[in-house]
Amino acid sequence: MVSVSPRPINTSVWTMRTRTTLHSVDAAGNRFRFFVIEVWAPPVGTGAALRKRWGRIGTEGRSDILYFDEVAGAEHYAEVLLRRRRKRGYVEVASSPWRLLELEAEAEARLRQIRQRLLRARDERRAAEVRTPEQLALKLAG
Numbered sequence: 001m002v003s004v005s006p007r008p009i010n011t012s013v014w015t016m017r018t019r020t021t022l023h024s025v026d027a028a029g030n031r032f033r034f035f036v037i038e039v040w041a042p043p044v045g046t047g048a049a050l051r052k053r054w055g056r057i058g059t060e061g062r063s064d065i066l067y068f069d070e071v072a073g074a075e076h077y078a079e080v081l082l083r084r085r086r087k088r089g090y091v092e093v094a095s096s097p098w099r100l101l102e103l104e105a106e107a108e109a110r111l112r113q114i115r116q117r118l119l120r121a122r123d124e125r126r127a128a129e130v131r132t133p134e135q136l137a138l139k140l141a142g
Contacts, residue, residue: 014040014049017071020082022090023057032057035085037078041071048074052081060109 017039024033034057040049048071055061068074 014042017041017048018075018078020078021093022082022085023093024085024088024090025057026089033090034061035090037081039071039074039078041074046070050074050078058105060106 019036019038022035024031024035026032034053034055036051036053038051040051041047046069048068050066050068051063052066053061053063066074066077068077
């Protein structure tokens with residue numbers, strides 16, 4: 001029986017054991033999807049994590065992480081998920097060129113998030129500044 005843990009023990013030193021990238025592309029139907037499965041495990045001890053990411057190619061997509069008591073359980077579940085996606089028409093892609101596109105999309109998404117945070121912080125600072133007519137006159141005079 002596979003046991004899934006609700007939270008990790010210490011994931012800072014875990015290493016990736018496997019990574020599989022699948023794509024489903026149908027230009028006529030405007031479908032450009034990706035699905036990535038990664039199995040992570042600690043170098044010493046037990047436990048494993050399965051990270052799955054999915055979404056439209058060119059975006060960061062969504063992700064989910066499941067924690068397992070054993071690596072075998074995570075690898076088995078990864079195979080089940082990959083088998084389901086392949087039945088839906090996904091095909092495995094070579095990681096090098098597509099990985100660059102994924103990294104670029106992730107970087108662009110992170111930059112958008114950072115820019116939104118900066119703009120939000122700027123707007124909050126501006127809203128916090130109380131400007132009375134006297135303050136404006138002193139600023140213009142000064």
